[in-house]
Amino acid sequence: MSSQSVVFKPEISKPLLQEVMDRSGQNVLACYQCRRCAAGCPVGDETGVTPDRLIRMILLGEKNEAFNNLLVWKCVACYTCGTRCPNNIQTARINEILKQMSKEAHIEPLNPKVAAFHNAFLTSASHFGRVNELEFMSLYEIQNTRSELKRGGGWRAIVDKIKDRAKLGISMMKKKRLHFKLDKIKGLSEIKRLYAKAREKSVDR
Amino acid sequence: MEIAYYPGCSLHASSELYDIQSRMVFRRMGVELKEIEDWNCCGATSAGKTDDFLAIALPARNLGIADASGLAEIVIPCSSCYSRMIVSQKKLADDPGLKNTINAELIKKAEGKIKISSILEVLVSKANSGEIAEKSIKNLEGIKPACYYGCLLTRFPCDVEIPDSVENPQGMEIVCKIIGAQPIDWSYKTDCCGASAVINDTDTSLLLMSRILHDAVARGANCFVTTCPMCQLNMDAYQEQVGEKYGIQKRLPVYFITELLGIAMGFSPNEMQLDRHFIDPFGLLTELKLI
Ligand code: SF4
Ligand code: SF4
Numbered sequence: 168m169s170s171q172s173v174v175f176k177p178e179i180s181k182p183l184l185q186e187v188m189d190r191s192g193q194n195v196l197a198c199y200q201c202r203r204c205a206a207g208c209p210v211g212d213e214t215g216v217t218p219d220r221l222i223r224m225i226l227l228g229e230k231n232e233a234f235n236n237l238l239v240w241k242c243v244a245c246y247t248c249g250t251r252c253p254n255n256i257q258t259a260r261i262n263e264i265l266k267q268m269s270k271e272a273h274i275e276p277l278n279p280k281v282a283a284f285h286n287a288f289l290t291s292a293s294h295f296g297r298v299n300e301l302e303f304m305s306l307y308e309i310q311n312t313r314s315e316l317k318r319g320g321g322w323r324a325i326v327d328k329i330k331d332r333a334k335l336g337i338s339m340m341k342k343k344r345l346h347f348k349l350d351k352i353k354g355l356s357e358i359k360r361l362y363a364k365a366r367e368k369s370v371d372r
Numbered sequence: 373m374e375i376a377y378y379p380g381c382s383l384h385a386s387s388e389l390y391d392i393q394s395r396m397v398f399r400r401m402g403v404e405l406k407e408i409e410d411w412n413c414c415g416a417t418s419a420g421k422t423d424d425f426l427a428i429a430l431p432a433r434n435l436g437i438a439d440a441s442g443l444a445e446i447v448i449p450c451s452s453c454y455s456r457m458i459v460s461q462k463k464l465a466d467d468p469g470l471k472n473t474i475n476a477e478l479i480k481k482a483e484g485k486i487k488i489s490s491i492l493e494v495l496v497s498k499a500n501s502g503e504i505a506e507k508s509i510k511n512l513e514g515i516k517p518a519c520y521y522g523c524l525l526t527r528f529p530c531d532v533e534i535p536d537s538v539e540n541p542q543g544m545e546i547v548c549k550i551i552g553a554q555p556i557d558w559s560y561k562t563d564c565c566g567a568s569a570v571i572n573d574t575d576t577s578l579l580l581m582s583r584i585l586h587d588a589v590a591r592g593a594n595c596f597v598t599t600c601p602m603c604q605l606n607m608d609a610y611q612e613q614v615g616e617k618y619g620i621q622k623r624l625p626v627y628f629i630t631e632l633l634g635i636a637m638g639f640s641p642n643e644m645q646l647d648r649h650f651i652d653p654f655g656l657l658t659e660l661k662l663i
Contacts, residue, residue, distance in 0.1 A: 245564035288418035
């Protein structure tokens, strides 16, 4: 650990802190750095940053660090940290909000696949009202390949990945765990209205 | 007796066998699962992670349909759907403004009447009432399952009362013991398998699964039992890869709780579509002369 002293400047910290607290509904200020969250976080070893560290970044207004760390992008939303936190702080919710904020700020996500995955899922759910795993996985792969190419990733890597995915697809098919029928619901217009409302809400922001 | 039923997308697709088994096992106990009409996708983790409005609104439509069914209870086998529906019902109750906004778009309004139960909750009550024992014709002695709950059955992103211990739940153990199985004690029962991370962050997910498999094997389990279709699919479809990568030799079949109950009640592997497993589910059952 370095002995660098911590600098706290309220005028820098406040906007970030306030936005994260408002949007996540989590009382970040209550954190007293006991690290119970850190002890239970299953990805903590890999990410280096544990929930308590992330909260400290937010308190100090370290915006770049708060957006660009592996915890935000590798959090598996297992809710262990929040269940164990004596102050009821759900870091999973904070991670979700930070992902949304970084998207709004057009910051390149550390793991673009996570964003592509959730986009593809929600798009698929909006088409028929139910998710068809095949349609959704194809949407996801298309988005992925596109962003891979945009970032200058080589064809080789893409081809390898598609091969990998095809292998899984084939074994899923052998086990009859793939489903080709599209389930379309009658109340699709209600779903479309809810999606439209959701878009309105995000424009309001 | 009738209970409302929400299968969700998984049980209509990759985990269709779980849907079939749930209906069979409940019917045997005199319970008809009444699938709610024209349900939609609950949004799962994706809405939860990326769109706060849809995360509440998508389940709300299903809750409205369920409320209109007039039934008192709805059972939701998929842990993710279960979690999203519980959270939505709670948020709607806490925020009347949001509830009005969402209900304005819905034909059947969410009123918050229906009691949302996990499949385990219903099964535990059937275990305690003696109904499971009454319908069981085989004793599953020798089956030593690691009862695997995963994340979403006991932990929620907001305050929710659950009928079991958060850190060391016992519901699945209760059900397993009633049919003669001998669940082992272990440390990873509520740990995360990575769920969708297996697709978008594979290495992380394989690491998480390796810890789960490792502990279950070390504790002497001879199978997993779970109620969550994501946990089942992940631990089943990726176990080979996990074992290879992390040097774990043993493979454990990953049963849905309905499969152990089905065996005890005398259903055949064929009826339950056990051939849709990745890790061989037959060997252990044959060895113990259960099939
Ligand atoms: S458990 Fe809660 S209070 Fe303790 S360090 Fe983590 S977030 Fe802060
Ligand atoms: S919810 Fe995310 S941050 Fe919290 S313990 Fe789980 S993986 Fe770690």
